Amino acid sequence: MRLIPSKRAIEKFLLTYELEGCQKAVDLLTEHYGIRRMRIVLDGRKVGNGDEACYDRNVAYFTKKGLNKSNVLHELYHHLAYVYEWEMSERREEKEAYRYVREVLKTTL
Numbered sequence: 001m002r003l004i005p006s007k008r009a010i011e012k013f014l015l016t017y018e019l020e021g022c023q024k025a026v027d028l029l030t031e032h033y034g035i036r037r038m039r040i041v042l043d044g045r046k047v048g049n050g051d052e053a054c055y056d057r058n059v060a061y062f063t064k065k066g067l068n069k070s071n072v073l074h075e076l077y078h079h080l081a082y083v084y085e086w087e088m089s090e091r092r093e094e095k096e097a098y099r100y101v102r103e104v105l106k107t108t109l
Contacts (some may be wrong), residue, residue: 038079078109
């Protein structure tokens with residue numbers, strides 16, 4: 001499986017994000033990967049720890065400030081790790097999530 005979507009899929013994600021919102025954009029990528037959808041919830045109380053976002057079983061929670069493309073893609077990586085049951089330490093998963101965001105966004109430059 002190719003983890004980084006094609007340039008065309010990423011451009012479609014970005015355009016959908018801007019025109020139709022982040023939930024529809026994430027739905028496009030989860031469909032691209034052939035996995036169940038990840039729900040986006042704006043609820044800063046669920047996030048806690050001074051973080052901007054967190055992921056828990058098919059749901060990504062965001063603060064108002066934290067709802068942006070980078071954080072959405074970061075939490076999508078956690079969703080991929082959860083769905084595909086990738087075994088890795090929490091530290092490594094965070095590192096890989098940041099790398100995933102960089103690789104996806106640099107594809108469109």
